Amino acid sequence: MSATNILFLMTDQHRVDTLGAYGNPRVRTPALDGLAAQGTRFDSFFTPTAICTPARASLATGLHPFRHGMLANPERASGGQCELDESQPLLWRRLRERGYRTGHVGKWHIGRENGPEHHGLDGEHLSGALNPVHHPSYERWLRERSLPPFAVSDPVFGTAPNGTGRGHLIAGRLRQPAEATFEAFLADRTVALLEEYAAEWHRTGRPFMLSCHWFGPHLPYLVPDAYYDLYDPDTVPLPPSMAETFAGKPEVQRSYSAYWSSDAFDAAAWRKLIAVYWGYVTLIDEQIGRILEALRAHGLWDDTAVVFTADHGEFTGAHRLNDKGPAMYDDIYRVPAVCRVPGAPARTSDAFATLIDLNPTLLDIAGLPAPDPCDGSSLLPLVRGDDTPEARAVEDRDEIVAEFHGHHFPYAQRMIRDRRHKLVHNMDGVHELYDLASDPHELRNVYASPLYAEVRRDLAGRLYRELLRRGDPAHSWMGYTADIGRGRAPDVDGVADEIA
Known part of the structure; x- marks a missing residue:
């Protein structure tokens, strides 16, 4: 039995700061905290793009979104393809x-x-972006267990920005016990498959990779009363970036704030919504605990790698925004990630890494080389604590580059972030530069400041060269609209310098 099994757990729209392992002293997440205590917790882990479908496709392919072509969610396709290239x-x-x-x-x-x-x-196939609560399989599962059907009371809606009525559903009280939730349904399904796989593993030694992907804690936060009221709103701190004014920033951010009616909720209402979001996180953590307990009960703990992450984060009021969208703040680009491999030491890592790296990592755990082509690197040498060139190459990364193509509408962005600064190149609108040391909440756009001219030019040049290296066509537009000085690639005819 030399091959290692893999249990892969993923949440959707999950903020890093909702987990005890990442420093939240109030939210109860014992399952994930325990996993982090036994594995590698990545503290500088990012999504390649903060939108579900392209991020998940990057995990599946090991490629940047512009390369695999799935640029937006199928429901809001912005010119990309809607199926994986097989x-x-x-x-x-x-x-x-x-x-x-x-x-x-x-x-x-x-x-x-x-x-x-x-x-x-x-x-x-449980399709869609949100819990498919009327799917026949779920409704049959409820009937077989004499559990109450899906029902919600006290819904919390935003306000339509054009004044025509209510906006998006944000939260509500789920009139079901925890054992009837869609989250429990998914855990039950996972435990059942795990039992089947465990029997075959013990009988024949055939390994498995089993994934469980929750639809939450993506809004709307529809949870039972026990979780809706689990956390006292008075103990919930508001995100410091709620002080956002949008001064000197792309106008699309102000428009997106109005679209989500973020200002329709006062401080008390936001504290309650964040408290409910935390309750949703705890509900999912309890289901993860059930799966990890089953893994141990079936005698698989010492033969199974467990990986946990999220596809992207969520604003939840940060920057007076909600959901995710055309703003490349750490709230939605930095995500939790834990990798526990049997025999590897418990540790934390501040190495820059992304979901794309998990593709070759999972293959490496299985004893397979990275695919060709592949835009990521295996994190397994780092997780094992190996002193190898591969591990050092990951640890020595000094920047992350991410991309965005749009969601509710096409909107192209590219971002480069290092330990000190972040530059966001917006194809339409003003560009952004943040000094993360003096402004960790990304409130002051210093792109136009003469004091940051050298930093701006350095980051823009690095981003341009990386896009050019990748073959990202955004480099062409950036070459004419960014402050990168000399060093542009020649035009399509290769005679730009001669004409100049």
């Missing part, structure tokens, strides 16, 4: 070729029509 070396296909069983439970959201079963995984 000619690419998808993660699960590689694992099955290695002899692994592959299973998927929960949110898929990588293709409009093609779900996990289309790609050869054990599982059912």
Whole structure:
């Protein structure tokens, strides 16, 4: 039994600061905190793009979004493709070729029509961005257990910015006990598959990769009373970036704030919404605990790597914004990530890493090389504490580059972030530069400040060269609109310098 099993756990729209392991002293997340205490907790882990489908497609392919082509959620497609290119070396296909069983439970959201079963995984396509609470499988599961159906009371809506009525649903009281929630349903499905895989593992030694992807804590926060009222709003701090004025920033951010009616909620209302979001996090953590307990009960703990992460974060009032969108703040780009590998030491890592790196990491755990092509690097040498060139290469990374193509509307952005500064190049609108040392909440855009001219030019040049290296076509636009000085690539005819 040399191959290592893999249990992969993913949440959706999950802020780093909601976990005890990441410094929150109030939120109860014992399952994930315990996992982090036994594995590697990544403190500088980022999504390649803060939107579900392209982020998840990067995990599946090991490629940057502009390369795999899935640029937005299928419901809001902004010119990209709506299904995975099956000619690419998808993660699960590689694992099955290695002899692994592959299973998927929960949110898929990588293709409009093609779900996990289309790609050869054990599982059912639960489509869409939010809990499909009227899916026949869930309703049948409720009936078989004599559990009450989905119902919500006391809904909390935003206000439509044009004054025509109510806006988005943000939260509500779920009239079901915890054991009837969609989150419990997904945990039940995962535990059932785990039992099946464990039996085959012990009988034949065949390894597996089993994934469970929750739809939460993505809004709307629909949770039972016990979680809706679990945290006292008076103990909930408001995000410091609620002091946002949008002065000197892209106008789209102010518009997006109005779209989500963020200012329609006063401080007390925001504290309650954040408290409910925390309750949702605790509900999911309890379901994760059930799965980890089953893993141990089946005698798999010492033979299974467990990886936890999220596809992106959420604003939850930060920067007077909600959900996610055309603003590349750490609130939605930095995500939690924990990797626990049998035999590897417990540690924390501040190395820059992204979801793209998890593709070759999972393959490396299975004893497979990275796909070709691949834009990530395996994190396994770092997790194991190896003193190897591969581990040092990851630890020595000095920047992260991310991209965004739009969600509710096309909107192109590229971002470079190092330990001190962040530059956001907006293809439409003013650009952004933040000094993360003096302004950790990214409130002051110093892009136009003469004091930061050298920093601006250095970051813009680094971002431009990296986009050019990757083959990201955004480099062409950036070459004409960014303060990068000399060093641009020649134009399409290769005669730009001669004409100049």
